[in-house]
Amino acid sequence: IGIAGDVDPEQMRAFAEKYFGDLPGGDEPLPVRTEEPEQISERRVIIREQTQPILWIGYHRGDMKSSNAPVYDVLADVLTGGRTSRLYEGLVEQEKALGVRAISAFPGSKYDPLFAIAGAPNRGISPDSVEHMIYDELEAIKEDGISQEELQRAKTRARSDLIGQLDSNQGLALQFAQMEELKGDWRSVFRRLGAIEAITVEDVQRVAQNTFRRSNRTVAMIKTTDDEPQPTATAE
Structure with a gap:
């Protein structure tokens, strides 16, 4: 519970004891954390529906306590943070995609999440095309890094x-x-800024090279049922 505003801390503590102090505590959870085995090859799933095509690409990354965690925030910003970001300029402004978004920690950040990129192709553009355009940009970051201007x-x-x-x-x-x-520790709110300020362009390139690997990638997409030719049955 977080309380903010023009309040008396001692009175708030008394209220907390009054309204929540009698609630019985539960049993201590077992100190067990299930860890997913390392992914060794790309995983793909395609759903065929008569609906808006969409593409999701996810790469395994460390949790929020990892020293690389703030670097993923920078990568997400460089890729889709505003109209000057790489994927916005390359996909949305070029009318290849209706929208694109990089999420630094999906679906959450407490345990090892994914660095995810989602894109919705424009009419007449296949999810496969958007997928490979995204890979082109990720490879560019791996090969050449990002600019000091992008980092700042x-x-x-x-x-x-x-x-x-x-x-x-x-x-x-x-x-x-x-x-x-x-x-x-609530003070981590402020430490995050210090961690981001310490990031260098070399850090971003290193993390991109270690993360954006095919073997570390999971791809899911929705395609319309008529977006590619179906095999024709032959009678014998």
């Missing part, structure tokens, strides 16, 4: 986002409570 833009946006999130009592309570729950 990501750092500036991270600072601005944090200020915006902490600009209200609701935002303060939410951010501090989440960090206390996820990392055991």
Whole structure:
């Protein structure tokens, strides 16, 4: 529970004891954490539906306590953080995709998540085309890295986002409570900025090279049922 605003801390502590102090605690959970075996080859799934085609690409990465965690935030910003980002300019502005988004930790960040990229192809563009355009950009980062300007833009946006999130009592309570729950220390809200400020272009290229590998990749997409020719049955 996070409480923010013009309150008396001692009174809030008394209220917490009054309304929650009598709730019985549960049993301590077993100290067991199931870890997924290392992925050794690409995984793919295709669903055929008469609906909007969509593409998801996911790469395994470490959890939020990993030293590389803030680097993934920078990568997500470089790829889809605003109209000057690489995939927005290459896919959305070129009318290849209706939208594209990189998510640094999917579906959450407490345990080992995926670095995910989602894209919705434009009319007449296949998910396969969007998929390979995304790979082209990831390979460019692996080969040539990112510019100092891109890195600085990501750092500036991270600072601005944090200020915006902490600009209200609701935002303060939410951010501090989440960090206390996820990392055991609400002060981690501020340490994240320091970690991002310390990132170099070499860090981004190194993490991209270690992460964006085919063997570490899972791909899922929805295709319309008539987007490619079907085999014709032959009677014998």
